[in-house]
Amino acid sequence: MKEEEVNRCQIQEWYPKFKSVSIRTLIHELPESFVQYLLDDSGPFVLPVSISNEDALPNRIHNPEEEEDYQVSEGSGDEAEPSLPPSFPELELKVKESIEALGGAVFPKLNWSAPKDSAWISTSGTLRCATFSEIALLFRSSDSLIHDLCHPYDSCSDKTMSRPPTFFLALRKWYPSLRPEMEFRCFVRGQQLVGVSQREVTTFYPILCEKKNDLEVLIEEFFNDNVRLKFESEDYTFDVYVAKDERVKVLDFNPWGAFTLPLLFTWEELEQKPREGVELDFRIVDSQCAVRPGLKTAVPYDYLDTSAGSGWDQFLRNADEELQRQTRSSEAGA
Amino acid sequence: MKPVAAKTKTDMEGEGELREQQEEEIVMPQTTKTMEGELKEQQPDPREEMDVTNLHPLSPEIISRQATINIGTIGHVAHGKSTLVKAISGVKTVRFKKELERNITMELGYANAKIYRCVDKGCPRPLCFKSCGSEIKEEDSPPLCDNPERHKTRRMQLVRHVSFVDCPGHEVLMATMLNGAAIMDGAFLVIAANEECPQPQTMEHLAALEIMGLNNIIILQNKVDCVKQDKVRDQYRAIRQFTEGTTAEGAPVISISAQLNCNIDVVLDHIVNKIPIPVRDFKSKPSMTIVRSFDVNKPGAGIDELKGGVVGGSIIKGVLKANEIIEIRPGIVTRDGNGNLRWRPIISRVVSLYAEQNKLDIAVPGGLIGVGTTMDPSLGRGNKLVGHVVGLPGSMPEVYTGLVVKFYLLERLVGIKGDQTVTRLVNGEMLMVNVGSMSAKCGVITVRGQLATLQLSIPVCTSVGERVALSRRIANHWRLIGWGTIQSGTPRQPHQEDESS
Numbered sequence: 001m002k003e004e005e006v007n008r009c010q011i012q013e014w015y016p017k018f019k020s021v022s023i024r025t026l027i028h029e030l031p032e033s034f035v036q037y038l039l040d041d042s043g044p045f046v047l048p049v050s051i052s053n054e055d056a057l058p059n060r061i062h063n064p065e066e067e068e069d070y071q072v073s074e075g076s077g078d079e080a081e082p083s084l085p086p087s088f089p090e091l092e093l094k095v096k097e098s099i100e101a102l103g104g105a106v107f108p109k110l111n112w113s114a115p116k117d118s119a120w121i122s123t124s125g126t127l128r129c130a131t132f133s134e135i136a137l138l139f140r141s142s143d144s145l146i147h148d149l150c151h152p153y154d155s156c157s158d159k160t161m162s163r164p165p166t167f168f169l170a171l172r173k174w175y176p177s178l179r180p181e182m183e184f185r186c187f188v189r190g191q192q193l194v195g196v197s198q199r200e201v202t203t204f205y206p207i208l209c210e211k212k213n214d215l216e217v218l219i220e221e222f223f224n225d226n227v228r229l230k231f232e233s234e235d236y237t238f239d240v241y242v243a244k245d246e247r248v249k250v251l252d253f254n255p256w257g258a259f260t261l262p263l264l265f266t267w268e269e270l271e272q273k274p275r276e277g278v279e280l281d282f283r284i285v286d287s288q289c290a291v292r293p294g295l296k297t298a299v300p301y302d303y304l305d306t307s308a309g310s311g312w313d314q315f316l317r318n319a320d321e322e323l324q325r326q327t328r329s330s331e332a333g334a
Numbered sequence: 335m336k337p338v339a340a341k342t343k344t345d346m347e348g349e350g351e352l353r354e355q356q357e358e359e360i361v362m363p364q365t366t367k368t369m370e371g372e373l374k375e376q377q378p379d380p381r382e383e384m385d386v387t388n389l390h391p392l393s394p395e396i397i398s399r400q401a402t403i404n405i406g407t408i409g410h411v412a413h414g415k416s417t418l419v420k421a422i423s424g425v426k427t428v429r430f431k432k433e434l435e436r437n438i439t440m441e442l443g444y445a446n447a448k449i450y451r452c453v454d455k456g457c458p459r460p461l462c463f464k465s466c467g468s469e470i471k472e473e474d475s476p477p478l479c480d481n482p483e484r485h486k487t488r489r490m491q492l493v494r495h496v497s498f499v500d501c502p503g504h505e506v507l508m509a510t511m512l513n514g515a516a517i518m519d520g521a522f523l524v525i526a527a528n529e530e531c532p533q534p535q536t537m538e539h540l541a542a543l544e545i546m547g548l549n550n551i552i553i554l555q556n557k558v559d560c561v562k563q564d565k566v567r568d569q570y571r572a573i574r575q576f577t578e579g580t581t582a583e584g585a586p587v588i589s590i591s592a593q594l595n596c597n598i599d600v601v602l603d604h605i606v607n608k609i610p611i612p613v614r615d616f617k618s619k620p621s622m623t624i625v626r627s628f629d630v631n632k633p634g635a636g637i638d639e640l641k642g643g644v645v646g647g648s649i650i651k652g653v654l655k656a657n658e659i660i661e662i663r664p665g666i667v668t669r670d671g672n673g674n675l676r677w678r679p680i681i682s683r684v685v686s687l688y689a690e691q692n693k694l695d696i697a698v699p700g701g702l703i704g705v706g707t708t709m710d711p712s713l714g715r716g717n718k719l720v721g722h723v724v725g726l727p728g729s730m731p732e733v734y735t736g737l738v739v740k741f742y743l744l745e746r747l748v749g750i751k752g753d754q755t756v757t758r759l760v761n762g763e764m765l766m767v768n769v770g771s772m773s774a775k776c777g778v779i780t781v782r783g784q785l786a787t788l789q790l791s792i793p794v795c796t797s798v799g800e801r802v803a804l805s806r807r808i809a810n811h812w813r814l815i816g817w818g819t820i821q822s823g824t825p826r827q828p829h830q831e832d833e834s835s
Contacts, residue, residue: 039810041807041809044760044762044764045807046762046764055673121791123667123791124667140807141764141807141812143811146810203626203628206630
């Protein structure tokens with residue numbers, strides 16, 4: 001993969017060309033100070049001070065009893081003072097205007113990624129944002145965005161930079177009722193559409209079985225009419241949404257391979273498809289599957305990291321040692 | 335209207351696109367209102383009609399439809415776990431890759447299987463066992479025994495219904511800890527005969543079993559068709575050696591070829607005879623934590639064909655019955671114009687219960703189940719209800735938006751990689767708090783000694799005394815910094831709809 005292929009998939013790059021077949025988006029360049037705020041964790045995580053007094057956290061309900069019992073006598077020395085929270089008045093104003101222009105609520109995104117993994121943190125459990133403060137909260141809480149901020153070119157063969165010189169905040173109009181089953185990832189190899197996969201692959205949607213053929217035609221037509229000659233890479237993926245009136249909208253572009261999820265395919269399979277004369281392989285979940293646990297639960301990174309030197313690794317080593325010790329002592333005792 | 339024609343004018347500014355919402359709002363019934371009517375027709379408490387005290391995890395009426403025993407399959411990635419599960423259940427497990435790249439998530443693969451035994455007591459083991467997928471065939475026609483000497487004429491009887499949970503690495507631990515979704519009653523440790531043994535991952539798995547106190551282990555030496563007999567014997571000795579002193583010591587070791595369906599009946603025999611029947615609480619009021627929620631309607635479905643929202647989870651205790659009135663807490667969560675949090679429980683009726691494809695009349699603790707309800711389907715769309723609690727009205731835990739937690743901070747971050755001391759809590763800082771399987775952010779309001787007052791971003795349904803985990807954003811990840819127990823909190827009352835907003 002080349003840096004230029006990765007760069008083409010940035011929303012500020014592709015959106016202007018595909019504006020008429022995408023969802024409405026307003027894009028702002030981010031000041032470096034905000035990028036640093038997202039990355040900086042030398043101090044405690046506090047939200048920026050809002051100039052318009054908007055708070056991402058719901059109001060606290062004051063309860064006199066609790067206050068009495070648990071309110072601390074200030075300056076007891078038992079608590080550290082929070083450091084001065086940052087403020088981004090200019091950006092906040094611009095964002096506020098854009099949100100209003102987009103109808104009051106947006107889906108925020110950085111150059112490549114949306115902070116999907118921090119949906120749990122918002123009151124609504126979605127990425128819907130109505131204020132700058134909510135955007136800051138989602139962005140600052142997301143591990144997904146760390147990819148954009150620190151590792152976007154990690155799988156490039158010609159990697160020269162660690163990050164793009166500038167970051168952009170894309171505000172996309174919020175649609176409360178987009179249906180997860182109508183989103184598809186399309187795989188393009190040698191400028192041919194070789195595969196399409198259901199985007200949300202954990203559930204069986206009967207409608208997709210019924211409509212598979214129609215959807216295939218719609219997406220293929222859309223690709224031929226609107227994408228094939230306009231997107232410059234040879235190999236890439238793009239995500240589309242098929243609306244009820246059968247109109248297709250492009251939602252996102254991603255590089256071929258590496259960090260892009262192949263969903264119902266594997267990258268090996270896709271790589272093996274011939275570059276020419278290949279039939280479109282359209283995949284959906286085609287039978288009722290068992291209920292699977294969802295992805296919504298956020299857990300501390302330590303619960304999942306099992307690599308050498310991680311907490312689990314250490315814990316398991318200790319458990320092993322303890323076990324061996326016990327075995328030895330029980331042998332000695334016997 | 336065809337897409338080509340549509341791309342002329344209306345699209346120019348991206349306006350006029352994706353108009354599903356408005357139309358749907360018209361279609362959508364005012365759930366709470368229509369439901370009242372439906373609710374009244376129901377029996378006051380269907381529980382009284384059915385005596386659940388006689389049910390147990392082997393009751394034929396239960397296991398004909400729902401798996402009641404969970405077996406974890408663990409082992410190195412390429413050792414043939416999914417081939418084994420396919421050989422037993424006929425189900426190809428699809429395990430979705432972790433979104434390892436840009437996201438931290440987890441997924442478990444599931445497949446259910448029924449195990450039958452020949453009714454002829456004289457039919458020799460293990461020939462008398464046979465398995466098939468979980469779906470109900472014709473109700474009264476269990477399969478015939480395969481024993482060729484009996485000319486395949488003997489009927490078989492359903493003796494177990496098991497759920498296989500694919501546990502790559504430590505996810506089994508996570509699932510147990512976080513979701514309570516999969517309490518393992520036994521485990522298969524799969525080792526490929528054509529690989530060196532033990533693989534490092536296999537050792538880790540053994541250690542994991544140890545920690546979980548899992549004793550009912552069956553070791554399967556897979557792919558014996560790929561190697562010479564003496565190699566199988568050598569590996570058998572090696573297995574005996576490395577399991578010595580572990581919880582798997584003395585565990586049965588079975589040589590199989592999942593690919594060729596060889597010795598699968600021996601495995602079934604062991605499931606029936608070596609894995610004890612678990613003890614489950616069927617008598618308490620039911621409680622289930624939601625791990626999935628969906629909307630299964632077709633886009634634009636008319637009001638008469640609209641199906642209610644579906645939630646999925648694993649019942650922790652008690653039983654759920656079709657037609658029962660249930661409550662989902664906190665349910666509908668909103669913020670009013672002043673930034674105040676409001677919640678309103680969803681009161682609904684169970685219209686369907688299912689485990690995989692099987693419809694259930696009654697769902698018991700065991701594998702994951704789906705619960706079809708009468709609630710507005712948009713309430714469940716896109717997993718909005720994950721972490722919420724299902725129970726019976728009148729026996730639900732309270733809902734809190736603020737908690738006083740007695741906390742303990744780790745001295746340093748776990749693991750040697752993050753060799754960093756944990757600094758104390760700071761007023762106003764944002765933490766992640768996991769309460770049950772719900773994660774919420776919280777602002778720390780005040781800290782005094784070991785007590786912290788936490789303000790939550792979402793109301794949570796929990797109880798005093800429950801454990802919470804506290805994480806802080808460090809080096810671009812949420813890192814565990816401590817834990818605590820809920821000391822107190824002021825329960826928040828549900829928002830009344832008629833109040834002005």
